Amino acid sequence: MHSFEIEGGHKLSGEITPQGAKNEALQIICATLLTNQEVEISNIPDIVDVNNLIDLLDHLGVQIVKKNSHTYSFKAENIDLGYLQGKEFRNKASSLRGSIMIMGPLLARYGKAYFPKPGGDKIGRRRLDTHFVGFEKLGARFHYNANEIFYSLETDGLKGSYMLLDEASVTGTANIVLAAVLAEGKTTIYNAACEPYLQQLCKMLVSMGAEISGIGSNLLSIQGVPGLSGCKHRLLPDMIEIGSFIGMAAMTGSEITIKDTAYDQLGIIPEAFKKMGVKLQRRGDDIFIPQQDEYEIETFIDGSIMTIADAPWPGLTPDLLSVFLVIATQAKGSVLIHQKMFESRLFFVDKLIDMGARIILCDPHRATVIGLNKETPLRGTTLTSPDIRAGVALLIAALSAKGTSTIQNINQIDRGYQGIDVRLQKLGARIKRV
Template sequence: MGIFKIEGGHQLKGSIQPQGAKNEALQILCAVLLTPELIKINNIPDIVDVNKLISLLKKLGVKVEKKGKGTYTFQADEVNLKYLESDEFKIDGRGLRGSIMIVGPLLARFGKGYIPKPGGDKIGRRRLDTHFEGLIKLGAKFGYSKEEQFYGVEADKLIGAYMLLEEASVTGTANIVMAAVLAEGKTTIYNAACEPYLQQLCKMLNRMGAKISGVGSNMLIIDGVENLGGTNHTMLPDMIEIGSWIGLAAMTKSELTIKNVSWNDLGVIPNMFRKLGITVEKKGDDIHIPAHIDGYEIQNFIDGSILTISDAPWPGFTPDLLSIILVVATQARGSVLIHQKMFESRLFFVDKLIDMGAKIILCDPHRATVIGHDFKSNLKATTMTSPDIRAGVSLLIAALSAKGTSTIQNIEQIDRGYENIDERLRAIGAKIERIA
């Protein structure tokens, strides 16, 4: 188990380039299974979860070539479907939540798709009903082995259908879209997720020959085609990492520039940090955060009541950044209620922040009230364990702001979503060491 040793309390300075988007990569990589032609993808992040999916694709018979940093070609012209029924696949598929999205492309192109119950973050229940209900409406027959926790769908032919999704699931929408592009006839998906990364998937599929309209809205209309071709695709920068660096700058009173952030795809993220009193400046396509030497003050609602920040499907605030917002609030002037609606275990890391001296009341599994210190009382260094990707980075930000030396264990969780994070932080002045 890896460990980060962090000497906190230092100001940072410089610029940092966000990696390619993890959540986009998991969708885009699964889409290469839809065509036998060559697909080139740029700005792929070098992180554990993405590398696991690339390894799984290789075992499926996809030809993968690395062309340079973050650039790969993929060709799925000799897919090995027997691997799907192997014990090895049942192990490999469980190690990654994003593996669920191979089911739609495999079903559409080969008439069958299987997956063991996927793993991922321990942040609460993350059901798969939306995925399979959508595929069933397209004509798939569903099977599930309770003993092996192994899912399967099969179909001789998929037929377009109208569906109203029970939840605007990003991965569920992606899976259904990838199946529907090769279905016969028209598919309408209402209450579809419309995150920028889902938009990126739809734009890529359209370049491959798909006919998807309504991209960016919650109603997608897909006219099925017989086959898809190759394309080139470049990932967006990771909005979750961008939000993490905004929080880091504020908590360490640092002046940082975040490069090439694709402002038009950030939605409400910059404004949500501004509600905490953080100055977020737009400079071209960069974000500049000046050093908050005098701290930052949380805004109340216009009637004077306490600010509440909650997550919601896009264009609402992404749940992946609530952990960052919570940590940043611990040193603000004022108070805020954090309401995590979507995952019931995601706030359980706050006990570690309380141990560091943060003033947080965990009201229930979904809500926490944070009373900011206004930097009048520094967080104390401590030893912590990272429970999931986003909580892990939140604890890392807390440690970088705290006086003294902290250690974070189980940093493999952080590596799942952040590329070479220790090296990149050292480049802007952080005192962080990776201990194997």
């Protein structure tokens, strides 16, 4: 098992380019199962979760060609549905939550789909009801084997339907859209997720011949078509990685340029960092973060403490709250971090408290951070990464800390961040994999 050893307290400088978007990649790669024609995807990140999904599709019978380090072609001409019943599939799929989005395409194209209980980050309850209720609305028969924790779906033909999602689940919306594009008739989805990655999925499906309207809103209308063709698609840069780099620059007092950010797709992320006192400038599609010796958290108009909370898009993505929390520890002022979606995502704060941070964990969803204003640096220590986003937050803390830190269980970070140690070394970070 590898660890990161980090000598903190050093400023970074230079340029860094974000990887392709992990969350978009998982949706887009699953969408290749909807057609027997070739689909080419570029800007694919070389990370554990995405590589595991590509490997899963390879074992499922998809013809996959790696054209260069970040471009693949997929041709799902001969799918082995029998593989879905085997032990190997259960082991592979259960270790990767994002692979649940193979169910929509398989159900639409072959009339059956199977899946084990998915894994992924241990950040609280992550219900699958939205997926399966949506499939049932389209006419699928759902069965749950409680003894084996195995889900199965079958249909004699999906039919378009009206549905109101009980939550604006990104993967749930994606899975239903992937099934509905080949269903007979019209499907109307209210309370649909509308994140940029979901918009990208819909645009790709339209380029393949799907009929989807309302893209970018929470009301999607889908007119089913008999079949889809191939296409070429390029992934957006990863907004979570972009946010992580902004926070890293602020926390370490560094001057960094983040290249090719697709700035117009970042929503309120830049403004949320500005509320934390972090200065940043848009330069075309790049973001320049100047060196700051201190940054001060804004207050509300009446002087009350600022609250940073997650919300469905176009609100702030929950995947960045760990980064906002950690940079608040060295800010001037205080902030309430409210993680509404997952009840275990803030439990990593005890590690920051061990480093000297002033944090009150109010309950599983809320933490109040009293900033140290860089007057008292965090202390280096031994840390363990509990999930992808908390792992990067701890990495940011370690880079700013006085002394040496060791971060264990970094396979969690590798699941979502491509060669992060090598890329940060080029900025001057004292980090090595041991």
